[in-house]
Amino acid sequence: MRELYELCGADRELLFSPYCWRVRLALAHKGLDFHSRPIRFGEKAAIEFSGQKLVPVLVDDGQSVHDSVVIFAYLDARYPQRPLLGDGAAAERARLVERLSFHALRMPLLKILLLRAYQACAEEDRDYFRSSREQAFGMPLEEMADPQGGEQQLRQALAPLEAWLGDKPYLEGDEAGACDYLVAGMLLWAWCLGVQPWAEESAVGVWFTRIRQAYERNHGPIKRASF
C-alpha cells in the first residue's frame, strides 16, 4: 500500500503544500494510486518514522522517501515508465529549473499567501505557524504579508515562463514533464488557498488550467479554501 503524508488545514481535505502537490502531480503522471495521509502542523508525530519533520513523505513498498525532488527520483528508479527527471544532464537540468523557479516564485507567493495559510490552519496550529514563520522571517506575519506587492512581483517572476509558454503547451514542450509539475505545484499553493494571482487567459494561466484539469479529470475536483 502506497501512502502519501501531506499537509492539510483545519479542513482535512484542504491540501495546500506546494511540495505535496508536486508529488501528487508526479504520482498522477506515473499512473500510481496512493492513500492520502493528511496531517496538520500539530500532527507531525505521524511522520516521525521518516527521521525528519517535513511533508511530503511517501511510503512505498515499505520505504519512506521525503523531499519532493528526491521523491521524483525515487519514482523514476522504482517505476521507470514515463520518466519524470530522467537521467544525466536531463535530470540535473530539471533540478536547476526547480531551484531557479523556486527562488523566483517562492517569495512573491509567500507574500500573497501567508495570511491565507495562517487562516487555513486548525485553530490549535496557529500559534506554531505564526511563531515558526515570524522567527524565520524576523518580522510579524502581518508585516511580511503583502498580497498586492506579491502579485506584482509574481507577475514579474512569471514573465519568462509567460513568454516560454507562448508557443508550446507545456514547459517541457509537447507533453508535461517534471519541470511542469515542479512549477505547477508552486501555483497550486495559491489555487488551493483560494486565489489565482495570474490572469486566466495568460499563457501561464492557460497552462496551469491545462495541468489542473488533466489532474481533476482523473482524481476529482481539487478542494479550494472558501475564505
Added chain:
Amino acid sequence: MRELYELCGADRELLFSPYCWRVRLALAHKGLDFHSRPIRFGEKAAIEFSGQKLVPVLVDDGQSVHDSVVIFAYLDARYPQRPLLGDGAAAERARLVERLSFHALRMPLLKILLLRAYQACAEEDRDYFRSSREQAFGMPLEEMADPQGGEQQLRQALAPLEAWLGDKPYLEGDEAGACDYLVAGMLLWAWCLGVQPWAEESAVGVWFTRIRQAYERNHGPIKRASF
C-alpha cells in the same frame, strides 16, 4: 573556414557581448577553432548577409547561424562530439534554464554595466548606443545605470546558483555543459568590462574562475577593459 562575428569595443580585442561569449565557450567545449570577426556597433553591414542585425553570427561550412542558443543546437547537429544542449527533455530544460537565469541576471548586470559598455564603445558608436538603449528603457542611461543597486540585485539573483554550486564543481554536475556556458557568458560580460560583482571566494566566484581559466589555458588571457 569557420568565422565568428562578435561585438567589440573601440579596442577591437575587447569583446563584451555575453551572447558572443556563450558561443566562444561552446566552440571551446567542442574543440572547434574559428576566426574572430570583431565588429563595432557601427559596422553591422558586415553581418547583413545573416538577414538580421545581432551578433553573434557563426559562419560555418558556408552556413550562417545566429542567436547563441540556436548556435548551440547547430553545433550539436553538425559536430556531435561532447553534446551541448543534447536532445529531447535535456535540450528543452537547458533552454528553460537559459530563460530563467537570463531573466534573473540581465537587469542587475545591465544596471552595473551600462555606463561601462557605453564607455567601451568607439567614439562614433556612442550616440547609437545611447539612443537605442534610452529608447528601449524609456529613460536616460544615467538614470537606468545603478551599479550599487545592481550589485545587490545580482547577489540576490545569484543566490540559488551559489547554493547549487556549494557541492558540485559545475552547474551541470561533474563537468561543464550548456547551462554552465549560458550563465558564465552572462558573467563574462561583467568580467570583460572590468568588474567582478561577486566575491572571488564565493561558490559562484570559484566556478566562474574555473570556467574562465580553463578557457584561457587553451585560448590565452581574456582582454578586460582597463577603465
